[in-house]
Amino acid sequence: MKKMNHTKYAILGILTTGCNTGYAIKQLIDQSLNHFWKISYGQIYPTLKKLVADGLATVQVIPQEGKPDRKEYYLTTTGKLELQKWLQQPISEIPVEKNELLLKLFFSSHQSNASTIQHLEHYRDKLSESYNTYKEIEKMITSYPSNENDAQFWIFTLDYGIRTTLAAIEWCDATIQEIQNKEDLNGQTDI
Amino acid sequence: MKKMNHTKYAILGILTTGCNTGYAIKQLIDQSLNHFWKISYGQIYPTLKKLVADGLATVQVIPQEGKPDRKEYYLTTTGKLELQKWLQQPISEIPVEKNELLLKLFFSSHQSNASTIQHLEHYRDKLSESYNTYKEIEKMITSYPSNENDAQFWIFTLDYGIRTTLAAIEWCDATIQEIQNKEDLNGQTDI
DNA sequence: GTCTGCATGTAAGTCGTTACATGATTAG
DNA sequence: CTAATCATGTAACGACTTACATGCAGAC
Numbered sequence: 001m002k003k004m005n006h007t008k009y010a011i012l013g014i015l016t017t018g019c020n021t022g023y024a025i026k027q028l029i030d031q032s033l034n035h036f037w038k039i040s041y042g043q044i045y046p047t048l049k050k051l052v053a054d055g056l057a058t059v060q061v062i063p064q065e066g067k068p069d070r071k072e073y074y075l076t077t078t079g080k081l082e083l084q085k086w087l088q089q090p091i092s093e094i095p096v097e098k099n100e101l102l103l104k105l106f107f108s109s110h111q112s113n114a115s116t117i118q119h120l121e122h123y124r125d126k127l128s129e130s131y132n133t134y135k136e137i138e139k140m141i142t143s144y145p146s147n148e149n150d151a152q153f154w155i156f157t158l159d160y161g162i163r164t165t166l167a168a169i170e171w172c173d174a175t176i177q178e179i180q181n182k183e184d185l186n187g188q189t190d191i
Numbered sequence: 192m193k194k195m196n197h198t199k200y201a202i203l204g205i206l207t208t209g210c211n212t213g214y215a216i217k218q219l220i221d222q223s224l225n226h227f228w229k230i231s232y233g234q235i236y237p238t239l240k241k242l243v244a245d246g247l248a249t250v251q252v253i254p255q256e257g258k259p260d261r262k263e264y265y266l267t268t269t270g271k272l273e274l275q276k277w278l279q280q281p282i283s284e285i286p287v288e289k290n291e292l293l294l295k296l297f298f299s300s301h302q303s304n305a306s307t308i309q310h311l312e313h314y315r316d317k318l319s320e321s322y323n324t325y326k327e328i329e330k331m332i333t334s335y336p337s338n339e340n341d342a343q344f345w346i347f348t349l350d351y352g353i354r355t356t357l358a359a360i361e362w363c364d365a366t367i368q369e370i371q372n373k374e375d376l377n378g379q380t381d382i
Numbered sequence: 383g384t385c386t387g388c389a390t391g392t393a394a395g396t397c398g399t400t401a402c403a404t405g406a407t408t409a410g
Numbered sequence: 411c412t413a414a415t416c417a418t419g420t421a422a423c424g425a426c427t428t429a430c431a432t433g434c435a436g437a438c
Contacts, residue, residue, distance in 0.1 A: 003399080005425075006291055013298035023389050033297060036290040040427055045391055067434065068390040080301075087295055087302040091310060094317050097288030099227040100197055102348045104278055106224060107204035109340040110271075111278045119282060126285050149300040156369075157293045160362050167358035171351050178347070194427080196397075214417050231399055236419055258406065259418040 004092065010037060011047050012075065012083045015057060017150060020072040022048055032137065032154060035130070035161040048073055056082055105175075113183050117176055124172035131165045134158050195283065201228060202238050203266065203274045206248060208341060211263040213239055223328065223345060226321070226352040239264055247273055296366075304374050308367055315363035322356045325349050 010033075011025060019028045022044045029039050048071075051057040056079035062070040075083070101123045108116045138158050141151055201224075202216060210219045213235045220230050239262075242248040247270035253261040266274070292314045299307045329349050332342055 003424080006289070006294060007425080010294055013294070013301075016298070016301065021389075022391090023387095033294070035287065036293040038287050038289070038426095041391075042393095042427060042429095043425080049391095064389085065434080067388060068432080070389070083298070084301055087298060088306055090313060091292050091295070091317075093291075094314070094321060095288045095290050096226065096229050097286045098197070098229070099286050100284075101282050102227040102351060103197060103201055103204070103224070104282070105344055106348050107207070107274070107278060108344045110204075110207065110275055115279055122281060123285070126282075130285060152373075153296055153299045156366050157297050159366070160293060160359065163358045163362045164355045167354045168351065171354045175347050175350070182343075194396080198397085212417075213419090214415095229398095232417095232419075233399060233401095233421095234397085255417085256406080258416060259404080261417070 007039060007043055008047055008051070009083065009086045010039065011044065011051065012056065012079060012086075015073055015075050015079070016083070017147070020074065021070060022073075033157075035134065036157065051079065055079075113179050117179055120172050120176050120179075124169055124176075127165050127169045127172065131162065131169065134161045134165065138162070198230060198234055199238055199242070200274065200277045201230065202235065202242065203247065203270060203277070206264055206266050206270070207274070208338070211265065212261060213264075224348075226325065227348065242270065246270075304370050308370055311363050311367050311370075315360055315367075318356050318360045318363065322353065322360065325352045325356065329353070 010029075014025050014028055017028065019025050022041065025044055025048075026039065026041060029037060048057070048059075051073070052059050055076060057073045057075050060072045060074070062072060064070050101119060104111075104119060105116065138155060141154055141158070201220070205216050205219055208219065210216050213232065216235055216239075217230065217232060220228060239248070239250075242264070243250050246267060248264045248266050251263045251265070253263060255261050292310060295302075295310060296307065329346060332345055332349070
C-alpha cells in the first residue's frame, strides 16, 4: 500500500482561492488552516515548481523593484481536474496525532501528582488560547465574507477545532479533579 | 530552537511497564497508546540499540529454539533518571494533526454536496469504530487491573480519546445537517 | 538603527515508514 | 495448506523542518 501525498493537493486547492504566490500560500495556511495543516517554505516552493513541470499550473513572473520577482501561479484545466479527482477520493485513515502530553500522562506513575497536574493545567491554558483564536477567526470570516462559497466550508473546519478543543479542555478539568480527589483520599487514610 | 525526539522517551517509558522486548513494545503501543502514538519496528530496534549504547538500558540475550534470540531490555538507574527528567519538562506545543478530511472539506466548494456528505458520513463511521474500540479497551483495563498505579493514568489517556472522538462525531452530524439544510433551501428557491 | 513585512529559494539533516529477509510453530 | 504469531533486523526511500542566503521598504 502506497502513501498518498496530500501536500500537493493542499497547494492545488489554495491556488483556487486567490492566493497565487508561495508567500501568500504560506500566509493562508498559517492563518486559516493552521489547526489541521502546516507547511514550510521548504515544501511550498519545490512543490509549486513541480506543479508547473507536471502541467497542473502555469507561472507568470512579475518583475518588482527591490524585491525578488513575484511569481504568480495559476491552475490549468488539468490542475483543476486533478484537484476534483482527489476531492472525490475517499479518506484513507483517521489521523493519529502524536501527543506529548498524553505520552507523559501515560507514564505519570513515575512522577509526582503535583507535576502531572501542572502539565495538565499548562495544556488547558494552551487549549484555551487556541479556542479563543478559533473564535476570533470565525468572527473575521463571518463579518467579511470575501468568498461566500468557500466561507461556509471554512467555518465548518473551524467548528471542528472549536468542538474538539472544548472537549479537550473539559477533559483537562475533569482529569485534574480526579487526581486531586485521589490525593485527598490518600491524605485521609495516611492520617 | 531544536526539536525534541520523544520516541526515545516513549520506549524508555514502556520499558518500565514489563514489556522488555522490541516485539512486546510494538504490541503495547498498538494496543494501548494507539490513539496518540504510533511507532514502527524500523524505529524500535535501532532505538533500543542506542539506549544500550548510551547506558540507559542493558540487554540480556535469551537463546531460543527455532526463533531469533530473544533480547530483553531493562532500564538502568541512569535510564530511569532520564525518563523522570523528561517527564518533568514542560510540554512544548499542542500537536497539529494533518487531517485529510478537513483539508477536503476546506476545498469542498469544488465538489458536489452529495460527495462532501459521503465523506463526512464515512468519517463519522470511522470515528464510531474508534469510539467502540476505546470503550472496549477501557473495560479491559478496569476489569483486569494488572498494574494499579499505571492503570489509572492509562484510563485518563483513553478518556481523552473518548471525549474528543465523541465531540468529533457530534460535529460530523451537525455539519451533515447544515449542508442538507442549505441544499433544501436552494431546492425551494430554484422552483 | 533595528525590526517586521515582502519575496524567493536551497541544502543538510531528521524523522519515520515500507519493504525486504529469515524461520519455526501452531491454529484454522 | 495457509495464515498468524513470535522475533529480529536493515536499507531505501519519502516527507518535512531548519538554517541559511539575499535584499529593499517602511514603521517605530
